[in-house]
Amino acid sequence: MSLEVNPLRFAEIFRALTRDGATAEGGLNRPALSRAHLDARDTFRGLISECGFEAHTDGAGNLSAVWRCAEPDAPTLMLGSHLDSVPNGGRFDGTLGVTAAFEVARTLREAPHPKKMHLEVMDFTDEEGTWVSLMGSRAATGRLTEKDLAHPRGNPEAFVMALDRAGLTVEGILGADRSAEPPAAYLELHIEQGTRLERTNSRIGIVTGMVGIHMFLIAFNGQANHAGTTPMLERQDAALGASAFCLAVRRRVLEDFPDCVATVGQMKFVPGTFNIVPDQVTVFMELRSDDPHRAGQLEDALRGAAADAADGYGLTAEFNHLESVTESAMDPDICRLMESSCTRLGLKYSLLPSLAGHDAQSMARICPSGLLFVPSRLGYSHSAAEYTDWDDCVAGANALLQTAHALAISQ
Amino acid sequence: MSLEVNPLRFAEIFRALTRDGATAEGGLNRPALSRAHLDARDTFRGLISECGFEAHTDGAGNLSAVWRCAEPDAPTLMLGSHLDSVPNGGRFDGTLGVTAAFEVARTLREAPHPKKMHLEVMDFTDEEGTWVSLMGSRAATGRLTEKDLAHPRGNPEAFVMALDRAGLTVEGILGADRSAEPPAAYLELHIEQGTRLERTNSRIGIVTGMVGIHMFLIAFNGQANHAGTTPMLERQDAALGASAFCLAVRRRVLEDFPDCVATVGQMKFVPGTFNIVPDQVTVFMELRSDDPHRAGQLEDALRGAAADAADGYGLTAEFNHLESVTESAMDPDICRLMESSCTRLGLKYSLLPSLAGHDAQSMARICPSGLLFVPSRLGYSHSAAEYTDWDDCVAGANALLQTAHALAISQ
Numbered sequence: 055m056s057l058e059v060n061p062l063r064f065a066e067i068f069r070a071l072t073r074d075g076a077t078a079e080g081g082l083n084r085p086a087l088s089r090a091h092l093d094a095r096d097t098f099r100g101l102i103s104e105c106g107f108e109a110h111t112d113g114a115g116n117l118s119a120v121w122r123c124a125e126p127d128a129p130t131l132m133l134g135s136h137l138d139s140v141p142n143g144g145r146f147d148g149t150l151g152v153t154a155a156f157e158v159a160r161t162l163r164e165a166p167h168p169k170k171m172h173l174e175v176m177d178f179t180d181e182e183g184t185w186v187s188l189m190g191s192r193a194a195t196g197r198l199t200e201k202d203l204a205h206p207r208g209n210p211e212a213f214v215m216a217l218d219r220a221g222l223t224v225e226g227i228l229g230a231d232r233s234a235e236p237p238a239a240y241l242e243l244h245i246e247q248g249t250r251l252e253r254t255n256s257r258i259g260i261v262t263g264m265v266g267i268h269m270f271l272i273a274f275n276g277q278a279n280h281a282g283t284t285p286m287l288e289r290q291d292a293a294l295g296a297s298a299f300c301l302a303v304r305r306r307v308l309e310d311f312p313d314c315v316a317t318v319g320q321m322k323f324v325p326g327t328f329n330i331v332p333d334q335v336t337v338f339m340e341l342r343s344d345d346p347h348r349a350g351q352l353e354d355a356l357r358g359a360a361a362d363a364a365d366g367y368g369l370t371a372e373f374n375h376l377e378s379v380t381e382s383a384m385d386p387d388i389c390r391l392m393e394s395s396c397t398r399l400g401l402k403y404s405l406l407p408s409l410a411g412h413d414a415q416s417m418a419r420i421c422p423s424g425l426l427f428v429p430s431r432l433g434y435s436h437s438a439a440e441y442t443d444w445d446d447c448v449a450g451a452n453a454l455l456q457t458a459h460a461l462a463i464s465q
Numbered sequence: 466m467s468l469e470v471n472p473l474r475f476a477e478i479f480r481a482l483t484r485d486g487a488t489a490e491g492g493l494n495r496p497a498l499s500r501a502h503l504d505a506r507d508t509f510r511g512l513i514s515e516c517g518f519e520a521h522t523d524g525a526g527n528l529s530a531v532w533r534c535a536e537p538d539a540p541t542l543m544l545g546s547h548l549d550s551v552p553n554g555g556r557f558d559g560t561l562g563v564t565a566a567f568e569v570a571r572t573l574r575e576a577p578h579p580k581k582m583h584l585e586v587m588d589f590t591d592e593e594g595t596w597v598s599l600m601g602s603r604a605a606t607g608r609l610t611e612k613d614l615a616h617p618r619g620n621p622e623a624f625v626m627a628l629d630r631a632g633l634t635v636e637g638i639l640g641a642d643r644s645a646e647p648p649a650a651y652l653e654l655h656i657e658q659g660t661r662l663e664r665t666n667s668r669i670g671i672v673t674g675m676v677g678i679h680m681f682l683i684a685f686n687g688q689a690n691h692a693g694t695t696p697m698l699e700r701q702d703a704a705l706g707a708s709a710f711c712l713a714v715r716r717r718v719l720e721d722f723p724d725c726v727a728t729v730g731q732m733k734f735v736p737g738t739f740n741i742v743p744d745q746v747t748v749f750m751e752l753r754s755d756d757p758h759r760a761g762q763l764e765d766a767l768r769g770a771a772a773d774a775a776d777g778y779g780l781t782a783e784f785n786h787l788e789s790v791t792e793s794a795m796d797p798d799i800c801r802l803m804e805s806s807c808t809r810l811g812l813k814y815s816l817l818p819s820l821a822g823h824d825a826q827s828m829a830r831i832c833p834s835g836l837l838f839v840p841s842r843l844g845y846s847h848s849a850a851e852y853t854d855w856d857d858c859v860a861g862a863n864a865l866l867q868t869a870h871a872l873a874i875s876q
Contacts, residue, residue, distance in 0.1 A: 248694035269739050281728035282753050282820035283659035286718055293729050297708035307697055317692035318704050319739045326731040328680050328751045340739045342693050409693035
């Protein structure tokens, strides 16, 4: 099929959708529910209307453009991503996906072959977790609880005000669950935010699934003591255990778990003053793997590393699991469709797991889902340095189009 | 001389002065300017009056008991310590010293030999630095600035309220400088808060001087990055440099600087979340030595260790001196007097530097000063576990008495 997106029209939509919250450095600063984010949604609403789609907003603020095919009882093919960004982020993360989805929907609508699915282009709320990670897509798939909304990442009072400003309520968000009537499939295009595609010279990444993310709090317990009068060898210094553990995390992953990643992102010291030997240091550690078995093995290895680090300095360690995001699989049939689409288009692709979370993993709970990656220059993300060649963006949109078309005309 | 303190009277004063703020665990909870601290000062004022001394309070709240000898123009011998404690501290830190000073002054007053010095028993404000370290003695010796008072350790608004409640003002505190008319000498008894006396079976420590304390902020700079998508070997993880440095501090001191101590008491992570590779980690480090040359050598060694830690992980490090407390020497003549006093009393003693700060170091700036230590069981301090055998307390008070007597009858 010579079905292709319209590159100029695609660029025009991208320009329109990257205007609200644009920064001087060429990035985007529009955290979920901020003024700029609400403006971007207004802009999208305008485009939806201009292009003759129906605009829908659900109780979680998820904004979609709907086109109905000739058969009223047809299922829906959803394509989407998110318009919100991290603070001082880049233009491509999420917004490229919404743009591509919209351009794909417009192209499909014009394509000759009769569609047997309605099309819905979705902009999910707060994918980045300014307040609650993947909030909109989790709400839409019944994976959000009141407790999640009671413990937002930001200041809880500020969250309430932001919801109010956006016309949202907790009840409304929890009521946005559409899992009783799921789409037939969900497709998403997103930037890789890593360097695997670049390093393998691949134009497209076909995501097999999302890694599981497992978060732990490891408390090293020593004895607070006077930093002057306590001889070095009489100390039970919690900072030493935490430091040894931090180095061991890296070493274990590099030596035995090259298929995983693990990170120490924070250490909290008690009492935390210059002149007191630390009583307790709590380490925040997360590890990721697409294989739950490997994740468990790495966890065990790091439990051992924490115990060794504690023993080495006369401390005790408590290794506590905090929470996890379960691994999720993208649909194998959709992956195969994506492979043949890439082959047909002459695009070199890689099959790979996603090391970051995406709305597609929420949708995967209620319908077959697929996720395509385009390369990120040097892997930069979440900053104005975030960049994907426009040719790669167009190639990605075309791969998305081919896949969506194959689904939309089947059934 | 068979001059001795009255053990029963000594114990009675100690009981009276350890009542306000007493905790169920047997410690003291009376941070400077708290209700309990102000009550303890009222208690002391009562004792001063009952015992026929003159009570004086200066602009920094420093409370003293004065007895004047027969010669109106005589110089003053000051003996003192502090009644304030750390939160949930012990009974002996500071309060033992005020008690001993008062008992010594009462005994001296009764002793037959004519005194040629007035006696002043001093309770200095906020030695522990609940608000400003050594605040009262620094105010009395002109070593306190407006800037010091503008940057208290606790909450600045709470400091203002506490001053107000205690009837103190910034101007009053700064005006308490008596360095224009210093005492002839200053003597103090304090608990060791360490284990050197215990380990050498010494009854008394004769302090040669206070170590210098040098505080540094070492910032390790990496690159914030996604904890999922950034491969382990492509990270510039500031936490790794900080951790390697923390372990190196201990190693360098143990290997090459056994005469010094160094401590990492805090690390501040930026951005400090589970899912972002740390961009920057700032390490709070202090080192202590009674020898400025050795302190400088240790600082150089640790600068090198920071650079090595940074290089090892592709980071940069900025090693910045924050502030220092200069080393101070106790008066050699007073030390010799203390030695002969101990010898006369048959008390085994050690000459040693103090690894912690004391009011004596402020006083040393304006007059010859001396500090005696009594042993701390197992070195515990700043908790209810703080303990010194009463026999050792009495021995210390007698060593203080002999020294004070020798000074007071001379001149």
